[in-house]
Amino acid sequence: MSPDEVEAAVASLFRLNGYEVAGPLQIQSASVDIRADRIGDPFAKPVFVEVTTERVDTTKLGKDLTKYYACNEAYPGCTFLIVSTEGFTQSVVERSPKNVELLTYEALAARFEKFHPYQSAVLTEGHLAQELLRLADVYEPPHFDFDTRLEPALEALHEWIEDSESGSGWLIVVGEYGTGKTALTQMLLRQLMEKNKADPTCPIPVRIELRDFTKQFDVSSLLHKFLDDNNLSHIPLHFFESLISRGRVVLLLDGYDEMAQYMHLLERRVCLEALAQLGRNGAKGILTSRPNYFSEAEELRVLETLYSSLENSGIAAVEYAREAALDELFERQFINRSERRLQDLDKEQTEALVSRKLSGDPDKSAVVLRLLNKVSRPSDDGARLLGGKPVIISYLVDLADQLSEPGNGGEDDTGRTDLVTEYQCFRLIVDQLMLRDRRRSPAMPMDSRRRFLHRMALRLSDSDKPLFQEVDFVNLINDEFRQRLDRLPPSERESDRQTLYADLRSSATLTRVAVGGKEGWRFSHNSLREFLVVEYLLSCLQAGRVPAS
Missing domain, CATH: 3.40.50.300 (P-loop containing nucleotide triphosphate hydrolases)
Structure with a gap:
């Protein structure tokens, strides 16, 4: 950059950061490139800047110090900067007064970044x-x-x-x-x-x-x-x-x-x-x-x-x-x-990821890998394996303890060649998450929680509903658990409603988030919400009933 371009760039830095900039100007017969005053702060000291495209040596420093003394005499305690695109000699760095800051243009810009x-x-x-x-x-x-x-x-x-x-x-x-x-x-x-x-x-x-x-x-x-x-x-x-x-x-x-x-x-x-x-x-x-x-x-x-x-x-x-x-x-x-x-992870990458996530437990790794090797999606050219999707891997790894139990989908299937569809895999994942919820809260029937989450997933698919807040939970609880609440005396309904709210918001499929300054809950991955919507709509079709609005 030319000297004028560098000076303009330095002035722009100050303007963009809330300073009023003037210059070049005379301070007691000394010509100074830039003066910057913080807008809105009447007590702030002015900042004076000398800008150069030369490497500053002792001769150049001597000239700039003359300007510094003039500025400091007129405005005691002011800030004085020497900004050089080419840097400073070692002798200049050693001799410069402590009230004079030596900065490259990059260093000055970094002062303002404040990240x-x-x-x-x-x-x-x-x-x-x-x-x-x-x-x-x-x-x-x-x-x-x-x-x-x-x-x-x-x-x-x-x-x-x-x-x-x-x-x-x-x-x-x-x-x-x-x-x-x-x-x-x-x-x-x-x-x-x-x-x-x-x-x-x-x-x-x-x-x-x-x-x-x-x-x-x-x-x-x-x-x-x-x-x-x-x-x-x-x-x-x-x-x-x-x-x-x-x-x-x-x-x-x-x-x-x-x-x-x-x-x-x-x-x-x-x-x-x-x-x-x-x-x-x-x-x-x-x-x-x-x-x-x-x-x-x-x-x-x-x-x-x-x-x-x-x-x-x-x-x-x-x-x-x-x-x-x-x-x-x-x-x-x-x-x-x-x-x-x-791309999805290949077989070698999948095995490496499962091994790291379940380090030190080869038995659980084997359970997860056996199931992953069977997850597929139908396509025009035959079934395509989906075991390399990181989200599916993460869910199954997280559920490794439960999957290792007999009858939970993780038993040794040696000799079996049937594939698990994408839908079946997500049903298995959601089933296991529901079992985790039942262990935590045995008083809540699994089918009641699932129906509630179906409706919640449906509402979160609306264009104006990025998350569920307390009022949304309460409204859906009033709708979904109306019979249970109506059986209670009025004095007990609010307490039971709050119990349901505390339980349902803690469901393993949900996570707490903040969006647009509001806090609430949504599904921990979009795929869980989409699966629950599909599962709900399929159940409505199979039962011949109209889906809830």
């Missing part, structure tokens, strides 16, 4: 750091299917992020349910944060779970939510956006499909517009989704619906032209896109 709370939350402190550490201990890296060859997924993503020729924009990672898309972004977050901690010039990873958005968002609301949720509200939004556009931040957006299922087509278009604008402005990021939620046909349908509404409303030509320009942007970033398809 340390997020870095600590990811790597060292709190629930997230512990969760990522546990994941790293057992993680089995998957592969991408790309150009008819397999490539290690994590390595490919690191290469894409570090490749300057790949430019800005989005890399779409698609995979069916349970292939490990979320775990992949979590591992990538941890590894990229470790790189940034070791070398602050590496980009800062920002992971956002799109499933937390059930209404359309724009760029500001997307980024604001991340900053607020991660104790980074001290970072100005405009500065955060500038970090993204300059490549200092890499975005990891997980679960486009889990967001899209709650939105109408036009709402999805607003979200796609926000993501496209980020990419056009310099953002580089990874977006995960199931294939059927992020196909060319699906997203083109968004565009076609919009054009139909524009034509019917007689919209002005200038607005139509704007939408056509946006569509060109969509086509460049989302239709003619970079894409990688996540």
